[in-house]
Amino acid sequence: MLNIDSLEKGVVIDHIESGRSMEIYRVLELDKLDCSVAIIKNARSKKSGRKDIIKIEDRIDIDLDVLGFIDPNITVNIIDGGRIIEKKHLQLPERIVNVAKCKNPRCITSVEQELDHVFVLTDAEKGVYRCLYCEQEYKRG
Structure with missing residues (x-):
């Protein structure tokens, strides 16, 4: 041990x-x-x-x-x-800021570099978050 x-x-x-x-x-x-x-x-x-x-x-x-x-x-x-x-x-937070990046190349966060990457929890059971700006899904894991 x-x-x-x-x-x-x-x-x-x-x-x-x-x-x-x-x-x-x-x-x-x-x-x-x-x-x-x-x-x-x-x-x-x-x-x-x-x-x-x-x-x-x-x-x-x-x-x-x-x-x-x-x-x-x-x-x-x-x-x-x-x-x-x-x-x-711990539990899944309702929203996260600048922890994950939006993968949608057309998202405003791809163009505006100084913009915060904000994701909101939309399905706690499945651990699904969505980009605040473009609704792109982000799955943890």
């Missing part, structure tokens, strides 16, 4: 679908942090067989909407004094 030092204070992003931790690392820009960040890939999981985990050795603000968009099954644990003091369960 792999042993990673326990955190005294920080954030643990848990139940990440196996293989998706690097995507989360990039999207949250964890490379810009001055603290230790541990990525555990393919950890054993009773629920899903395998999972990824990210441990951050500092309390940082995490965009829960971005994480919920990537995978609503992720849990975020806030650690203080070596214990979980708060556990956040």
Whole structure:
């Protein structure tokens, strides 16, 4: 069994679908942090067989909407004094801004480079989002 030092204070992003931790690392820009960040890939999981985990050795603000968009099954644990003091369960956000790009070449966001890429949740069951401007469908995953 792999042993990673326990955190005294920080954030643990848990139940990440196996293989998706690097995507989360990039999207949250964890490379810009001055603290230790541990990525555990393919950890054993009773629920899903395998999972990824990210441990951050500092309390940082995490965009829960971005994480919920990537995978609503992720849990975020806030650690203080070596214990979980708060556990956040995620859900699909109603709208996301500048997380995904519209793939429609005729969309205004393709022409107007400074325009925000905004997607609105249209089908929570299937995880379908649509571009706010052109209605182009965007499926997560």
